[in-house]
Amino acid sequence: MNDPRLADLTRVLPDLKLATDPGDLEHYGRDWTRRWAPAPLAIAFPASIEDVQGIVRWAVRQGVAVVPSGGRTGLSGGAVAAHGEIVISLDRMNRVLAFDPIDRTLTVQPGMALEAVHKAAREHGLIYPVDFAARGSCQIGGNIATNAGGIRVIRYGNTRQWIAGLKVVTGTGELLELNRGLIKNASGYDLRHLIIGSEGTLGIVVEATLWLTSPPPPSQVMLFAVPAMEDLMRVFGEARRRLSLGAFEFFTDRALHHVLAHGAQRPFGESSPYYVVTEFDAQDDSQQAAALELFEFCLEKGWVTDGAISSSDAQAAALWRLREGITESLAAYKPYKNDVSVRISAVPDFMRDMQALLQAEYPSFDVVWFGHIGDGNLHINVLKPEGLDDAAFVSQCEHVTALLCDTLERHGGSISAEHGIGLVKKPYLSSVRSEADIALMRGIKAVWDPAGIMNPGKLL
Numbered sequence: 001m002n003d004p005r006l007a008d009l010t011r012v013l014p015d016l017k018l019a020t021d022p023g024d025l026e027h028y029g030r031d032w033t034r035r036w037a038p039a040p041l042a043i044a045f046p047a048s049i050e051d052v053q054g055i056v057r058w059a060v061r062q063g064v065a066v067v068p069s070g071g072r073t074g075l076s077g078g079a080v081a082a083h084g085e086i087v088i089s090l091d092r093m094n095r096v097l098a099f100d101p102i103d104r105t106l107t108v109q110p111g112m113a114l115e116a117v118h119k120a121a122r123e124h125g126l127i128y129p130v131d132f133a134a135r136g137s138c139q140i141g142g143n144i145a146t147n148a149g150g151i152r153v154i155r156y157g158n159t160r161q162w163i164a165g166l167k168v169v170t171g172t173g174e175l176l177e178l179n180r181g182l183i184k185n186a187s188g189y190d191l192r193h194l195i196i197g198s199e200g201t202l203g204i205v206v207e208a209t210l211w212l213t214s215p216p217p218p219s220q221v222m223l224f225a226v227p228a229m230e231d232l233m234r235v236f237g238e239a240r241r242r243l244s245l246g247a248f249e250f251f252t253d254r255a256l257h258h259v260l261a262h263g264a265q266r267p268f269g270e271s272s273p274y275y276v277v278t279e280f281d282a283q284d285d286s287q288q289a290a291a292l293e294l295f296e297f298c299l300e301k302g303w304v305t306d307g308a309i310s311s312s313d314a315q316a317a318a319l320w321r322l323r324e325g326i327t328e329s330l331a332a333y334k335p336y337k338n339d340v341s342v343r344i345s346a347v348p349d350f351m352r353d354m355q356a357l358l359q360a361e362y363p364s365f366d367v368v369w370f371g372h373i374g375d376g377n378l379h380i381n382v383l384k385p386e387g388l389d390d391a392a393f394v395s396q397c398e399h400v401t402a403l404l405c406d407t408l409e410r411h412g413g414s415i416s417a418e419h420g421i422g423l424v425k426k427p428y429l430s431s432v433r434s435e436a437d438i439a440l441m442r443g444i445k446a447v448w449d450p451a452g453i454m455n456p457g458k459l460l
Helices: 004-012 022-028 049-062 114-122 140-146 229-242 253-261 285-301 313-324 326-333 344-361 390-410 426-431 435-448
Strands: 017-019 042-045 066-069 086-089 096-100 105-108 163-170 175-178 203-211 219-226 245-252 274-281 306-309 336-341 366-372 377-383
Touching: 004 017, 004 049, 017 022, 022 042, 049 066, 049 086, 049 163, 049 203, 105 114, 105 163, 114 140, 140 203, 219 229, 219 285, 219 313, 229 245, 229 274, 229 285, 229 344, 245 253, 245 313, 253 274, 253 313, 253 326, 253 366, 274 285, 274 313, 285 306, 313 326, 326 366, 326 377, 336 390, 344 377, 344 390, 377 390, 390 426, 426 435
Parallel strands: 042 086, 066 086
Antiparallel strands: 017 042, 096 105, 105 203, 163 175, 163 203, 219 274, 219 306, 245 274, 245 366, 336 377, 366 377
C-alpha cells in the first residue's frame, strides 16, 4: 500500500479497511462476465455511510474513479474495475436497520444478500417478493442499481415497485434521502427512480427501505413439455386465463441438456424442444382442479405433450431446479449472454425472427435460450466452442448482437431487460434510446457526478 493516494485515504479515514492483495484485487475487480482483466487501485470496505462519503470525497480530490461493488453477480460488466479505480465493496454494510409493522417496511443496508432480506421479512410473517436464482450471492444494493426482475415479475413486478425510500451518496459525497417511505409524495421529481437502474453511475445506495407484503397462498408447480415455439404463448394465454399465476418460465431442450448434465433429474421419458414451468395458487381443490383442466385442455389441443405437477415442496424444488439451474450449468462454457425484452404481445413474432437469426448466424454454436416469457424477457446464451479463441468468439457474438438489435428495434424491444447496460451493451444503447434520451442522461449524470468519477465508462 505504497501509493500516496492510498496513504492520504488512510489518513482521512484511519479505521477504513483497505485491501491491495492481488487476490482481492482480482476477486473484487470483476463480475460474472469474466471478459475484462481486473486492475483496481484498491478495495475499500466501508462500515458506515460516513465512510462512503469520505471515500467519495477523497476520490474527487484525488481524481480516482469509483466502482461500487455488491455481490458482483452482474452479467454486463457493470462492476468491472479495470483501470485503476477504487472499488467500494459494501460487504460490511449488511445489516437490517429497522422494521415497521404498520408501514410494512424493512430498512436495510445495501450489502445484505437478497436471501438474507427474504429471511428477515419472513421473521415478521411477510415477504420481500423479488426473487431470482442468484439470491444467495447478489446484494440488495446491486438489485436496486439494475432494477432487477427475476422469476416472479409476472405477479410482483421489478425491484422498482418495492423501493419505499433510499439514502444515496452522490458523486460529490453529498447524502440524499429520497422519498422517506411515503406512499404518496407529489413534491416534485422522484429522484429515487433515477437511482433505481442507474448502475452506480449517479451515486451509491447506502440504505434502502423496502416495502414488504403478505405471503402468497399455497402454490404448486407444473412442468409442461411443449412441442412447438408458437405453442408457448398459447399455453401462457390459457394458463393466465384459468389460474392465478406467480411465475411462468420457459427453456429449451438444450437448456435442459446442460442442467441434466449438472445433476438434475430428467422429468419425462421423451424429450421436447421446449418446456414451461409455471407456479400457481393452489389453496383449495377448485384451483388444483383448474390446473388439471388446463393440462388436459392443452394436451387435447396439441399444445403440450406431457406434464408434471408438484405434490410436495421437494417436488416443486426439483421442477424449479430445471429452470433455475441453467445459469450455473453453463458457467464453465463462458457463455456470451443477451438479455432482451419485448412487449408480451410481441413475443411470438419476435421469437420466430430471433430463432431464424440465431440459426443463420450460429449454425455450429450451442445456443441456449430460456427466460421469463410471461413478462416478455428472454435470455440467450451462446456457448464458446472448445478451441475457439476468446477474442474471435466475442467478435462473432457482437456481430450477431448488432443484428439482434435490429430485430428488437423492429419489434419495439430492448437490448437490456434486467441485467443493465454496463460495458457489454454500451455499444447498443442507441438501438433502444434516442440521441435526445442519451443527451438527457448525460446531463443528469453531470449534475449528480460533476467530476465524472462514479462508475465511469458504464452505461454511457
